[in-house]
Amino acid sequence: MSIRTIVAATDESIQDALKVRVEVFVEEQQISRELEFDGLDEECIHFVSYDGEQPIAAGRLRLIESTGKVQRICVLSSYRGKKIGNEIMYLIHKTAKEKGLDQLVLHAQESAIPFYEKLGYKISSEIFFEAGIPHAEMKLKLN
Template sequence: MTIETIVAKTDEQIQDALKVRTEVFVVEQQISKDLEFDGLDNECFHFVAYDGEQPIAAGRLREIDSNGKVQRICVRKDYRGKQIGNDIMHLIHKTAKENGIHQLVLHAQESAIPFYEKLGYHISSEIFYEAGIPHAEMKITLI
C-alpha cells in the first residue's frame, strides 16, 4: 500500500476529496448533504490522500481572520487505523504554517477527540451538537 497525501490543486483532485466526504459523512454518518456541502468549499484549501488512483481520505482548511479552521477530516472505513488521518493533519499543519496561519481550531466529533489530542490539540469548549453528533471545539498553536 503506497499512500500519497496531497494538497488538491485540480478540479479532479477536489472532486476526489468531495467523493470521500460524501461516502463518510453523507452515506456512513447520515449527515444531510446540505450540511456537508455548505457552499464554502471554494474558500478552502483541500487535502486528499490516495491509495494508487483511489481517493481514501480528505479534509479542508479554511482561513478565517488569519486563523485556520480545520474541517471535514475523514478517512474511508477500510483505511482507518493506518495513520492516514495523521498524514492529512500533518499536511494541513504544514500548509497552514506556509500561509502564515498559526492558530487552528476545529470541531471534533466526540469519538475523534483522542485522535486530535495526540496531535497536540486541546479542548476549548463544552460538548455541543452539530448534525446531531456530539462535538467539542479544539485548538492548537503551530510553532
C-alpha cells in the first residue's frame, strides 16, 4: 500500500475527491446528492488520498474569516482503520496554519467524535441532526 495525500489542485484530483464522497456519503450512508453537493465546493480547498492511482479518501476545508470549516472527511470502507483519516486531517491542519487560520470547526458524525477527540478537537455543542445523522460541533485552536 503506497498511500499519498495531496491538496487537490487540478480538476482531475478534485473529481477524484468528489468520487470518494459519492461512494461514502451518497451510496453508503444514503445522503441525498443534493445535500452532499451543497454548492460550496467551488470555494473550498479539497484534499484527496490515493492508494497508487485509486482515490480512497477525501475532505475539504472552507475558509470563513480566521476560521476553517473542516467538511466531508471520508475514507472508503475497505481503507478504514488504517490511519488514512489522520493523514487527511494532518494535511488540512498544515494547510490551515499556512493560511493563518486561528481555529478549525467541524460537524462530526457521532460515531466519528472519538477520532476527532484524538486529534485534539473539543465538543462545542449538543448533539444535533444533519442529513438524518447525529452530529456534534467540534473545535480545535490552532495556535
